[in-house]
Each structure stands twice: as structure tokens, then as C-alpha cells.
Amino acid sequence: METEVLGIAALSLKVALTATVLACLIGIPLGFMLGASRLRGRRAVLLLLNTALAFPTVVIGLAIYGLLARRGPLGGLGLLFSWQAIVIAEVILALPIATALSAAAVQAVDPRVRRTALTLGAGPLRTAWAVAREARFALAAAVVVAFGRVLSEVGAALIVGGNIRHETRTLTTAITLATSQGNFSLAVALGLVLLALALTVNVLIQMLQGRGDV
Amino acid sequence: MATFEVAGLRQAYGGRTVLAIDALAVEAGARLALVGPNGAGKSTLLRLLAFLEPPSAGTVTLDGAPVTTGAARRAARRRVTLVEQRPYLFRGTVEANVAFGLRAAGVRGPAVARRVGAALERLQLQGLRGRDARALSEGEIQRVAVARALAVEPLALLLDEPASSADRAAQQAMFAALADEQARRPLTVVFASHLLEDAYRWAGSLLALHQGVPSPVTPENLFRVDLPGGGPMQDVAVGPLRIVVVTERSGPATLAVAPDEIVLSAAPLVSSARNAFRGRIVRVAEHGAEMRVTIDVGIELVARITRQSFEEMALAVGREVVASFKSVAVKVF
Numbered sequence: 001m002e003t004e005v006l007g008i009a010a011l012s013l014k015v016a017l018t019a020t021v022l023a024c025l026i027g028i029p030l031g032f033m034l035g036a037s038r039l040r041g042r043r044a045v046l047l048l049l050n051t052a053l054a055f056p057t058v059v060i061g062l063a064i065y066g067l068l069a070r071r072g073p074l075g076g077l078g079l080l081f082s083w084q085a086i087v088i089a090e091v092i093l094a095l096p097i098a099t100a101l102s103a104a105a106v107q108a109v110d111p112r113v114r115r116t117a118l119t120l121g122a123g124p125l126r127t128a129w130a131v132a133r134e135a136r137f138a139l140a141a142a143v144v145v146a147f148g149r150v151l152s153e154v155g156a157a158l159i160v161g162g163n164i165r166h167e168t169r170t171l172t173t174a175i176t177l178a179t180s181q182g183n184f185s186l187a188v189a190l191g192l193v194l195l196a197l198a199l200t201v202n203v204l205i206q207m208l209q210g211r212g213d214v
Numbered sequence: 215m216a217t218f219e220v221a222g223l224r225q226a227y228g229g230r231t232v233l234a235i236d237a238l239a240v241e242a243g244a245r246l247a248l249v250g251p252n253g254a255g256k257s258t259l260l261r262l263l264a265f266l267e268p269p270s271a272g273t274v275t276l277d278g279a280p281v282t283t284g285a286a287r288r289a290a291r292r293r294v295t296l297v298e299q300r301p302y303l304f305r306g307t308v309e310a311n312v313a314f315g316l317r318a319a320g321v322r323g324p325a326v327a328r329r330v331g332a333a334l335e336r337l338q339l340q341g342l343r344g345r346d347a348r349a350l351s352e353g354e355i356q357r358v359a360v361a362r363a364l365a366v367e368p369l370a371l372l373l374d375e376p377a378s379s380a381d382r383a384a385q386q387a388m389f390a391a392l393a394d395e396q397a398r399r400p401l402t403v404v405f406a407s408h409l410l411e412d413a414y415r416w417a418g419s420l421l422a423l424h425q426g427v428p429s430p431v432t433p434e435n436l437f438r439v440d441l442p443g444g445g446p447m448q449d450v451a452v453g454p455l456r457i458v459v460v461t462e463r464s465g466p467a468t469l470a471v472a473p474d475e476i477v478l479s480a481a482p483l484v485s486s487a488r489n490a491f492r493g494r495i496v497r498v499a500e501h502g503a504e505m506r507v508t509i510d511v512g513i514e515l516v517a518r519i520t521r522q523s524f525e526e527m528a529l530a531v532g533r534e535v536v537a538s539f540k541s542v543a544v545k546v547f
Contacts, residue, residue, distance in 0.1 A: 112300070112301075112302035113302055113304070115296075115298065115302075116298070116301070117314070117318075118291055119264050119266060119291060119294075119295050119296045120314050120315035120363070121292040121295075121315055122314070122315075122318040123288070123318070126317075126318050130314075133304065133305060134305060
């Protein structure tokens with residue numbers, strides 16, 4: 001029993017971390033471009049992103065299910081009911097969060113930061129890095145919120161993962177199952193593990209952030 | 215060779231033209247002051263010379279090469295550095311701030327520390343090297359920003375209101391450091407100031423801007439007015455004063471009284487001057503053999519007189535004087 005819970009917790013963490021890292025790797029640079037650019041259509045994209053923040057997770061799960069199902073366009077990959085399928089769904093859920101929050105973070109940075117970096121001869125990458133450094137608290141918040149969304153997500157994980165024991169059973173889907181089976185004590189125990197996990201990761205991120213502070 | 219050459223330069227924001235300079239050349243090694251009231255276009259011109267934004271029309275040539283594309287502006291920014299009116303220091307130490315441009319320029323290893331040290335020394339800031347940049351006073355921030363800009367040894371250094379946040383002594387130190395730097399190596403300096411005293415004291419040449427356009431007169435004693443019309447002699451309200459002006463025009467206009475047209479006297483003169491106002495001396499700036507005396511007569515008037523007259527009349531800040539000028543001396547444009 002205990003090893004099973006540990007396995008479930010480890011899978012949850014693996015899925016959540018992978019999805020958060022992927023979503024942030026794509027979302028933060030995207031947010032930078034949106035936040036820093038003055039292109040036409042920027043507002044429309046931000047509006048879309050903000051709408052996507054409130055997207056029902058089961059709908060995303062359903063869409064991914066349709067894509068990955070044997071007869072779906074990506075059915076050949078054989079990913080349905082695998083942990084990778086959950087990651088794909090979670091990345092799609094976390095991406096708007098990472099993008100919208102980092103765009104807001106970049107927009108909130110003093111415009112002098114960019115001008116100062118540029119006038120001191122910095123290229124686009126070094127300038128972006130200077131902006132990111134000044135916005136790092138808000139960027140870390142984007143990562144934390146994305147991670148929180150992914151870790152606590154249940155609808156999409158259930159649909160595309162299938163809640164298969166030892167394979168795609170995450171903490172949230174396990175809690176759902178335990179509750180429906182009337183095993184409340186197990187559900188509560190799993191819930192506590194989930195909380196502890198969320199707390200630990202947030203503390204780690206905060207510590208990393210603190211260390212970067214000169 | 216000229217460091218900057220400007221041709222047909224226009225800058226508009228939201229359809230409103232804020233700067234229009236047909237031609238301007240800033241020679242290498244020059245020390246040019248941009249003067250004019252707030253909103254005259256000084257900061258806009260500096261941002262254009264710093265290649266931080268593209269102009270709406272016209273070109274800026276840097277060191278003989280026209281800078282027209284984004285890539286050319288990027289390259290040009292490695293040779294021109296702007297210190298903003300309220301400079302921004304990055305999170306981190308003073309040292310890390312001064313090293314920023316050096317690292318961007320590809321300087322690595324012990325050379326970074328050496329050049330940071332030299333730049334700080336020029337501004338007498340060695341003691342601040344390890345300090346948190348967020349814990350500095352405004353004057354210190356200003357000087358660190360100048361040190362940071364000088365560290366990359368730019369061809370041209372642009373300063374927007376460099377004296378606005380520094381105290382008088384810090385300001386002296388900063389301008390002296392710039393003069394030293396110019397004596398040491400070729401460096402063109404362009405600075406904006408709304409304080410003419412600073413411009414006259416530190417600049418070799420002067421460009422007056424008024425509403426985005428180079429002004430034919432220095433921006434002392436420039437007043438936006440509404441001409442009542444019905445000239446040729448008009449009584450024009452300027453603040454609490456009424457100035458007699460000779461013009462046939464009516465409606466919005468700018469009045470200019472050249473500082474050398476203003477006569478200072480201890481008592482009202484019996485003369486042909488139709489404008490005479492009593493006030494107190496509020497500032498005095500020395501510029502070689504001449505003095506620029508600012509008198510508060512309800513508005514501030516600047517008079518240019520010789521040092522000899524100044525001393526003979528025993529003038530000083532706080533003294534009451536009468537400022538007189540003829541109505542034909544008031545230019546209307």
C-alpha cells in the first residue's frame with residue numbers, strides 16, 4: 001500500500017514537473033514577445049490567452065483524447081492512456097498561464113530597464129535577460145501558478161490517462177477513485193500527500209529565487 | 215569629422231510631430247548643450263541620437279555612416295550611450311551595474327574588474343563598488359550611471375538633464391570627470407538641460423529647442439502668449455505682468471526678449487524703454503567676463519551684463535533691481 005502511494009506521488013510529480021517545465025520553456029519566451037512587442041493583434045492574443053486561463057480541463061482532456069484515440073489524427077503514436085498523454089494535456093493547460101502571466105510580468109517591468117540595456121550595447125538576448133532578472137519574482141509566480149494548476153488537475157488526467165494502476169494513476173485521479181469507492185481515509189491521506197508535495201515544490205522555488213538575489 | 219549629422223529629422227508620436235530638425239552637425243569631441251523648456255524635444259532628440267528609436271523621417275549619421283536599419287541602430291548603440299534623466303540601475307551591486315556594458319561588449323576576465331575600477335575612479339565612486347545599487351542616493355545613482363556609460367568607452371555620451379538629481383558638488387564632480395575624459399580620449403558629449411546656467415558653464419556650444427524646432431534665440435525669456443491684436447502697440451499678459459510689444463499679429467505666439475536687451479538699474483529709469491519691472495535677483499551665473507542674472511519680477515527674466523557692471527552695482531542674489539527693455543526689443547514669432 002505504502003509503496004503504491006509512493007509510486008502514485010512520484011508519477012504525479014514527474015507528470016507535473018515535466019508539464020510545467022515544457023509549458024514554461026514555451027510560454028515564458030512567448031510571454032516575453034507578447035509583453036515586449038508593440039505588434040498589432042497583441043491585445044487580441046492576450047484576450048485569447050486570458051480566456052484560455054478559464055478553459056474547462058475536461059474539454060481539453062476531451063480534445064486531446066480525440067487527437068490521441070486510435071482513430072484520431074495522432075492515434076498512430078499510441079500515446080492514449082500513457083503518462084505522456086497526461087503531460088500533453090497538462091502542457092496545453094499550463095501554457096496559457098505561463099504565457100499570460102509572464103507577458104504581464106514583462107509589461108510591469110520599468111521601461112527604462114530595456115532602454116538601459118540597449119543603450120549599453122546589449123543585444124536582444126542580453127536585453128531580455130536583463131528584463132527577466134528585474135521581473136523574476138513575477139516570473140517565478142508564473143511558474144508556481146502553472147505548477148499548481150498542473151499538479152491539482154484531475155479532469156484531463158482522468159480522460160487521457162485513464163487512471164490505470166501503476167501506470168497513469170496520479171494523486172488526483174487516485175483521490176477521485178478512492179472517494180467513489182467510499183475509501184475516505186485513503187482519499188484524505190492522498191490529499192495530504194498532494195498538499196505536502198505542492199508545499200515542498202513552492203518552498204524550493206522560493207529558495208532558488210532567494211539565492212539569485214544579490 | 216562630425217560624430218552626428220542630422221538631416222531632415224522628424225519624430226512624431228500618435229500623429230503629432232514633436233521634433234523637426236532640418237540639419238545639425240555635432241563635431242567629434244564637441245560638448246553640446248540642448249536647452250529649452252520641458253517638452254521642447256530635448257529628450258526625443260537624445261533618444262534618436264542614442265538610436266533607441268527610429269525617426270519618423272530623416273536620417274542620423276554616426277561617424278560618417280548613415281544609420282537607417284534596425285541592425286545599423288543595434289551596431290550604433292555599441293558606440294553611443296545615453297544616461298537618462300532618472301537613470302535605472304539594475305538589481306545587484308554597483309560593480310555589476312558598471313560591468314553590464316562591458317560584458318555586453320564581450321569583455322571577459324580580469325579586464326572587466328580593471329575597467330569597472332577605472333570608471334568608478336573617474337567619478338570618485340570607488341567606495342560604492344560593492345554596494346547594493348538599490349541603496350544609493352539619487353546623486354549617487356546619477357554618477358554610477360555616468361560611470362557605467364563611460365566604462366564602455368563610447369564614441370559619444372548623451373546625458374538627459376544630468377544635473378537634475380545631483381547636488382551642486384556632485385554635479386561639479388560629474389562635469390569635471392567628463393571634461394577629464396574628453397581630455398584623455400576623443401569623446402563627444404551632448405547633454406540636455408533646462409537650466410541655462412549649466413549649459414553656459416559646461417557646454418562648448420548650445421542648441422536651443424522650442425516646441426521641437428531649433429530656436430533662433432536662446433530659450434531665456436521665452437513666453438507663450440495670446441496676442442490680443444489691434445496692434446501695432448499691444449499690451450500682452452505674461453503671467454502677472456503686462457508687456458508692451460510692437461506687432462500687428464494676434465492670437466497664440468511666442469515672445470522672446472534677448473538677455474542683452476535687458477538693462478538693470480537700482481531705480482526706475484527715465485528712458486524710452488516702455489517695459490520696466492521691479493524684482494529680486496534669484497540666481498547669478500558666471501560665464502567668463504559676463505554674468506547672467508535671473509530676476510524674479512513675477513516671471514523670471516534673465517539679463518546678460520558684464521562682470522564689471524555687476525561688481526560696480528554691487529549686485530547679489532536677493533538684491534532688488536529694476537529690469538527695463540524697449541518694446542521693439544521683444545521679438546514675436
